[in-house]
Amino acid sequence: MSWFLLLLQTSFRNIFSSFLNLVIGLIILVGTFFFVVGGSLVDSIDKGMSRSIIGSVAGNCQVYEASSQDSPAVFESWQIPDLDPIPDFSKIKGPLMSDPNVSAVVPEGINTAIVVYGNTIDQVLEKLRKAVSPGTRQPKAVVDSLKAHVRQMVSVIQTDMGKVNQIAASGSFDPQAGEDLKKASSNEFWGSFDSDPFNHLEFLENKIAYLIPDSDQIFLSYVGTDLDAYQRAFDRMEIVDGQMVPPGHRGMLLSKYDYEEMFKLKSAHRLDQIHEALTEKNKKIAKDPDLQDLVKQNKLQTREIVLQLDPLSSQKAVSILQGTLNSKETDLSKLLSAFFDTDDSNFESRYKVFYDQLASLVELYRLKPGEMLTIKAYTKSGSVDAVNVKIYGTFQFKGLEKSGLAGSESLMDLMSFRDLYGYVTPDKIAETKALEKTAGVSFVSRDQAEADLFGGSSDVEQSQQKAINDKAEMGGGAKVKRVDLTQRVYTQDEIEKGVAMGAAILLKDPSQLKATMKRLQAICDKDNLGLKVIDWQKAAGNLGQFVLALKIILYFATFIIFVVALVIINNAVVMATLQRVREIGTMRAIGAPKSFVLGMVLTETVVLGLVFGALGSALGSGFVMLLNHSGIPAANEFLYFFFSGPRLYPGLSLGSLIGAFIVVLIVTCVSALYPATMATKVSPIEAMASDE
Amino acid sequence: MPKNTEGQDIVSIQNVIKEYHLDKVVVPALRGVSLSVEAGDFLSIVGPSGSGKTTLLNLIGCVDVATSGTVLIDGHDTKSLNDRQLTDLRLNTLGFIFQSFNLVPVLSVFQNVEFPLLLQRKFTKEERAKRVDELLEKVGLDKHTQHRPSELSGGQRQRVAIARALVTRPKIVLADEPTANLDSVTGENIIDLMKEMNRVEKTTFIFSTHDAKVMSHANSVIRLADGKITDGKGAKAGAH
Numbered sequence: 001m002s003w004f005l006l007l008l009q010t011s012f013r014n015i016f017s018s019f020l021n022l023v024i025g026l027i028i029l030v031g032t033f034f035f036v037v038g039g040s041l042v043d044s045i046d047k048g049m050s051r052s053i054i055g056s057v058a059g060n061c062q063v064y065e066a067s068s069q070d071s072p073a074v075f076e077s078w079q080i081p082d083l084d085p086i087p088d089f090s091k092i093k094g095p096l097m098s099d100p101n102v103s104a105v106v107p108e109g110i111n112t113a114i115v116v117y118g119n120t121i122d123q124v125l126e127k128l129r130k131a132v133s134p135g136t137r138q139p140k141a142v143v144d145s146l147k148a149h150v151r152q153m154v155s156v157i158q159t160d161m162g163k164v165n166q167i168a169a170s171g172s173f174d175p176q177a178g179e180d181l182k183k184a185s186s187n188e189f190w191g192s193f194d195s196d197p198f199n200h201l202e203f204l205e206n207k208i209a210y211l212i213p214d215s216d217q218i219f220l221s222y223v224g225t226d227l228d229a230y231q232r233a234f235d236r237m238e239i240v241d242g243q244m245v246p247p248g249h250r251g252m253l254l255s256k257y258d259y260e261e262m263f264k265l266k267s268a269h270r271l272d273q274i275h276e277a278l279t280e281k282n283k284k285i286a287k288d289p290d291l292q293d294l295v296k297q298n299k300l301q302t303r304e305i306v307l308q309l310d311p312l313s314s315q316k317a318v319s320i321l322q323g324t325l326n327s328k329e330t331d332l333s334k335l336l337s338a339f340f341d342t343d344d345s346n347f348e349s350r351y352k353v354f355y356d357q358l359a360s361l362v363e364l365y366r367l368k369p370g371e372m373l374t375i376k377a378y379t380k381s382g383s384v385d386a387v388n389v390k391i392y393g394t395f396q397f398k399g400l401e402k403s404g405l406a407g408s409e410s411l412m413d414l415m416s417f418r419d420l421y422g423y424v425t426p427d428k429i430a431e432t433k434a435l436e437k438t439a440g441v442s443f444v445s446r447d448q449a450e451a452d453l454f455g456g457s458s459d460v461e462q463s464q465q466k467a468i469n470d471k472a473e474m475g476g477g478a479k480v481k482r483v484d485l486t487q488r489v490y491t492q493d494e495i496e497k498g499v500a501m502g503a504a505i506l507l508k509d510p511s512q513l514k515a516t517m518k519r520l521q522a523i524c525d526k527d528n529l530g531l532k533v534i535d536w537q538k539a540a541g542n543l544g545q546f547v548l549a550l551k552i553i554l555y556f557a558t559f560i561i562f563v564v565a566l567v568i569i570n571n572a573v574v575m576a577t578l579q580r581v582r583e584i585g586t587m588r589a590i591g592a593p594k595s596f597v598l599g600m601v602l603t604e605t606v607v608l609g610l611v612f613g614a615l616g617s618a619l620g621s622g623f624v625m626l627l628n629h630s631g632i633p634a635a636n637e638f639l640y641f642f643f644s645g646p647r648l649y650p651g652l653s654l655g656s657l658i659g660a661f662i663v664v665l666i667v668t669c670v671s672a673l674y675p676a677t678m679a680t681k682v683s684p685i686e687a688m689a690s691d692e
Numbered sequence: 693m694p695k696n697t698e699g700q701d702i703v704s705i706q707n708v709i710k711e712y713h714l715d716k717v718v719v720p721a722l723r724g725v726s727l728s729v730e731a732g733d734f735l736s737i738v739g740p741s742g743s744g745k746t747t748l749l750n751l752i753g754c755v756d757v758a759t760s761g762t763v764l765i766d767g768h769d770t771k772s773l774n775d776r777q778l779t780d781l782r783l784n785t786l787g788f789i790f791q792s793f794n795l796v797p798v799l800s801v802f803q804n805v806e807f808p809l810l811l812q813r814k815f816t817k818e819e820r821a822k823r824v825d826e827l828l829e830k831v832g833l834d835k836h837t838q839h840r841p842s843e844l845s846g847g848q849r850q851r852v853a854i855a856r857a858l859v860t861r862p863k864i865v866l867a868d869e870p871t872a873n874l875d876s877v878t879g880e881n882i883i884d885l886m887k888e889m890n891r892v893e894k895t896t897f898i899f900s901t902h903d904a905k906v907m908s909h910a911n912s913v914i915r916l917a918d919g920k921i922t923d924g925k926g927a928k929a930g931a932h
Contacts, residue, residue: 003810006803013798586794589755590856591783591811593776684755684782687794688746688868 007600011607018579020572024605025612027565028668032613032660034561036620038554039656041627041648046547048644053540055236055644056397057223057409059106059504061517062539063096063524066532072110072502073541074223075405080111081541083501085421086531090496095527096505101516103508104233109224109417109501110409113377116217120307121209124149125201132197147193149310150204154184156306157211180207218262220375222252222410224417226495233506236400242369242393245413248489252373252389253411256396257404263367266304267340268359270294275351278344281635285344298340302333305362313361320357324350369393372486375412377420387419390486402634403641405543414495415485421499505533546642562667569671573605577675584679585686594680601676602669609668610661617660624652701764702863702896703729703752708761710747710919721747723919724761729898731863734890736910737900743916745900746868752898753786753866754778766863783811787857789867789886789899793849795841795856801828802837805855812860827855831885847878851885858889865889867899871906883909 015021054060057074063086064072070081086092089107096105128146131138158181183189184204193200223230227245231237241259245251260269274294277283285291309317314332321335322328329335342350367373369391376386389412397403412420507516517533524531537544577584584597631647634640639648710722722744729735737745750756751763754770755778763770766785770778782788787808795804802824809820828834831851841849850870857865867886871879883906890897901907914924 003813006799006807006810009803010796010798017798582792582794583796586788586790587796587807588779589753589782589788590808591779591786591860593779593811596811684753685750687788687790688750688753688755 003596004599004603007603008607010600011604012611014604015608015611018576020576020579021608024569024572025608025615027568028609028612028664029616029619031558031561031565031667032616032664033620033623035558035660035663036617036652036656037623038558039659040620040624040650040653042547042550042554043653043655044648044650045550045642047651048648049543049547049642050536051644052397052400052403052405052641053544054506054510054536055234056400057108057110057234057504058536058539059104059233060507060510060513061505061520061533061535062108062502063092063505063520063531063533064502066530068532071532071534072539074108074110075408075540075543085109085499085501086503087499088497089500089503090493090498092503092524092529092531093496095523095529096503096520099516099519099523101507101509101512102505102520104229104504104506106229106233106504106506107226107414107496107500107502108504109414109421109499110221111224111377111417111421112219112221113375113420114217115220115373115375120304121150121153122205124153125205125209129198129201132201143194145310145312147190148312151185151190152309152311152314153307154181154208156303157181157208158185160303161211177207177211181211184208220254220258220262220410221408222375222412222417224412224414224421224501226414227251227253227411230411233504234397236397237395238398240394240396242391245392246489248491248495250389250413250416250485250488250490251392252375252413252416253393253395254367254391255408255410256394256401258408258410259365259367259394261404263365265308265362265364265366266301267298268354268364270298271351271354274342274347278347281633285342285347295340295342299337302336302340305336306333308362317358317361320353324353367391375416375420379421385420387416388485389413389416399645400641402637402646404637405641414498414500415490418499421501558663562663566667566671569605569609569668570674573601573672573675574678577601577679580679581682581686582689584682585684585688588682589684589687597679597682598676601679602672605672605676606665606668609664613660613664617657620660621652621657624650628652700731701728702731702733702766703727703898704762704764705748705751706762706764708751708758708763710744710751710756711759720919722751722758725916725919725921726761727914727921729864729896731896732890732894733896733898734887734909734911735896735898736907736913737898737916738902738907738913739900739916739922740902744919745916747919748916749866749868749898749900752864753788754781783808784860785863787860787862787865787895789850789853789857789865789870791869791872793841793846793853793873795849795852797841800838800840801833801844801852804841804852805859808856808860823859824855827859828852830889831855845878846874847881850874850878850882854882854885854889858893858895861893862895864896864898867897869900869902871901871903876903876905879903879906 015025053075062072062074065084065086068081068083070083072083073081093105093107096102124146128143128150130136131143131146161178161181180203184207189200228247231244239253240256242253245253254263260272264272274285274291277288277291278285283291285295305317306314309332318330318332318335321332321339325335325338327335327338329338339350339354371391372388373391374386374388376384379385395411505520507513513535517535521533523529524533537547584600587597587600588594628649628651631649632643633647634643634645640646642648705725705727708722708725709720712719712721725744725748727748737748739745747756751758751770752765754765754773757763757770765781768777768781770781773781788794796807799807805824805827806820809815809823815823825834825837828837831854833848833851833855836844836848841852844852850873853870854865857867865886870886871882874882886897886899887909889895899906899910907913912924915922
């Protein structure tokens with residue numbers, strides 16, 4: 001229609017005819033700019049996060065036993081969902097793999113273990129025991145060095161105890177412990193050590209070791225899985241330290257992130273953190289309270305290092321530190337404090353000295369690939385089970401190295417997992433069920449167990465000692481079994497024929513997720529597998545809802561912006577219309593119907609909106625491109641996960657462009673509606689009014 | 693005295709009273725006016741400010757309706773028409789020339805003239821262009837078709853307005869003080885042009901003015917004072 005073309009043309013020409021139009025235009029420009037940028041960012045985070053979630057544990061979708069109370073939440077290791085087990089994984093793998101879009105089905109189960117680890121003195125005493133035992137006997141120099149190390153530890157603890165005594169009320173300190181310490185530090189004790197080493201060791205192990213509690217409880221969250229299948233399916237996974245668990249073997253891979261966080265010497269880990277903040281995040285110790293806190297902790301917490309060093313190493317450390325600090329101080333602890341008291345100018349040189357010279361004197365990691373770890377976990381029935389697992393190495397996900405979330409779970413072979421979870425075979429399930437039926441008995445025993453664990457003592461040290469003793473017992477008890485199990489090679493059949501808590505499903509074409517899930521659910525229903533299929537977003541628990549939350553925030557903010565815009569635009573169009581009363585009156589006088597006037601005001605506002613909306617979208621797109629070029633750095637580990645890497649390179653999202661277009665259309669139409677109706681009421685008489 | 697061939701009344705006004713309400717005060721603008729205009733007339737309405745000239749033109753121009761009395765435009769009683777019908781009457785039967793030209797500032801000369809034709813929606817693009825070009829040539833603006841109104845002089849603008857008023861070939865063209873914003877020479881030229889159109893196109897022209905020189909071009913003159921016709925055919929009609 002030619003008069004519509006005229007309307008359009010009039011509209012375009014009217015855009016810059018009034019200052020008010022410029023105001024309207026700018027509002028729309030800013031609104032669309034934020035809409036496009038925000039929308040693209042959210043979409044990119046959505047994509048990044050889905051890459052992180054899908055690529056690390058969840059897979060494209062997950063199946064789990066339909067009768068379960070909860071649904072899987074693969075990233076919520078702090079709260080293990082209550083899932084019923086899938087009794088035989090091998091029975092579900094085949095049917096699920098039959099779908100043409102499924103590339104892998106990986107059995108998974110998530111649990112959290114308690115690892116009581118540490119006590120340097122235990123480790124040194126064990127070394128000493130070995131050094132004096134027949135068969136593993138070491139030269140006298142080594143034995144002497146170890147003896148000196150133990151003696152040094154005793155003196156450290158004696159000093160500590162003295163301090164505690166000064167602070168604490170008298171009588172709170174067990175006088176017997178004081179006597180024991182005195183004995184362990186006496187020359188007579190060490191003089192007679194060589195004549196009867198085992199009795200002396202027993203005394204040290206039983207009476208002294210518990211007084212030096214530098215052990216701690218580590219909560220280790222892990223995924224029990226078919227490790228080979230897992231490695232094939234999640235190709236972002238890579239081994240960092242050590243090696244992959246050999247096929248069919250029992251074993252565990254620690255997440256590199258957890259390994260650094262939990263098993264590295266605390267002082268060293270803190271140095272790493274400061275180093276990273278300074279070099280990669282351009283932070284300054286002087287300005288960042290978190291970094292200052294790390295420095296302070298390093299200054300105060302030198303005991304972990306002091307305890308580790310035998311007298312010879314101590315001497316070396318002292319001379320290194322004296323040289324570095326240009327100091328005459330001889331106390332190692334004080335030297336270390338001074339050494340760790342860093343600022344922006346000297347940090348990097350100290351960092352270098354630490355790793356080049358001091359690190360070789362201490363154990364940087366209290367657990368090394370190849371060593372055994374005793375994992376204690378709560379079984380489904382609530383009791384605690386323990387398994388010794390060999391740590392083969394550490395792993396990380398490419399691009400997610402710095403993410404604590406992606407690295408929140410270690411990997412364990414399915415056999416050990418089943419042992420720990422308390423479900424070994426269907427027979428065992430039946431057995432457990434039978435036990436549950438005779439509830440009376442099991443309740444009593446459980447009560448007793450609880451009383452044993454928590455009721456008996458209120459003294460922390462005592463319970464800690466108990467924990468250590470428990471560990472020792474278990475370690476001893478499982479010794480024979482352990483050797484057998486670590487060497488045993490399981491066939492694929494053995495791995496697959498058994499319990500799994502769920503399975504991650506990886507797809508060849510991820511874009512077909514919804515359709516594939518439908519087909520998979522149909523397969524499960526048809527074959528009576530009793531499984532439920534959920535997508536990665538749901539499987540990720542609350543984390544998966546994060547993007548949804550982001551979207552809601554974005555849309556809400558946009559909504560507010562545009563509601564405000566609506567009001568302002570409405571007012572501006574009213575004013576612009578009032579300015580044009582003569583023109584509108586003339587058109588009416590000449591013969592333009594009301595509908596024409598209505599259409600004119602609407603078209604003009606919409607055209608104005610679209611022109612500035614397009615401009616805003618273009619600017620927004622440009623900005624997104626710019627961000628795409630430079631990337632947005634992930635400021636913390638959460639963002640690292642959401643960005644699926646150290647930087648987010650946002651892509652322009654078509655959805656937000658279309659969304660911006662629709663929103664502008666709606667906002668301008670609605671805001672012009674009132675002024676447009678008002679304009680139709682302009683009388684043609686207005687045209688006749690003279691200028692005066 | 694009108695010497696037109698048609699001899700048919702194209703405008704017929706009977707005992708028209710028009711009152712405006714300003715707050716609670718009633719202001720009479722026309723106090724019983726009767727008037728008939730023959731087709732093809734070139735009629736001038738004169739009178740001092742506030743005499744009711746513009747009100748009378750508004751009633752004839754169908755942009756306003758009388759408080760009482762009848763107004764027949766080309767046989768249509770304006771009181772019985774709704775807004776849409778009045779609009780159509782203005783579009784198809786009437787043409788307007790305004791004191792301040794009232795061109796659409798963002799449209800070119802050509803588009804301003806074409807505008808009523810577009811509203812009529814009954815001509816093709818070519819037909820419209822032909823008519824517009826013809827008229828612009830007649831008003832001497834064929835060299836300025838793509839100019840914006842702001843690029844033209846006052847006289848030129850009023851020529852555009854005349855072309856716009858005539859482009860639909862209306863039966864009546866109303867002009868409210870068409871020369872008031874122009875100097876005397878230009879004003880004279882505009883009146884000559886209107887006269888020419890009146891002669892060639894046989895269009896009835898009704899214009900208000902208080903310029904004696906302009907008045908002298910009219911075929912017939914009506915004098916208004918205080919909302920009443922004091923002289924001219926209205927007075928004659930009123931004497932019936």
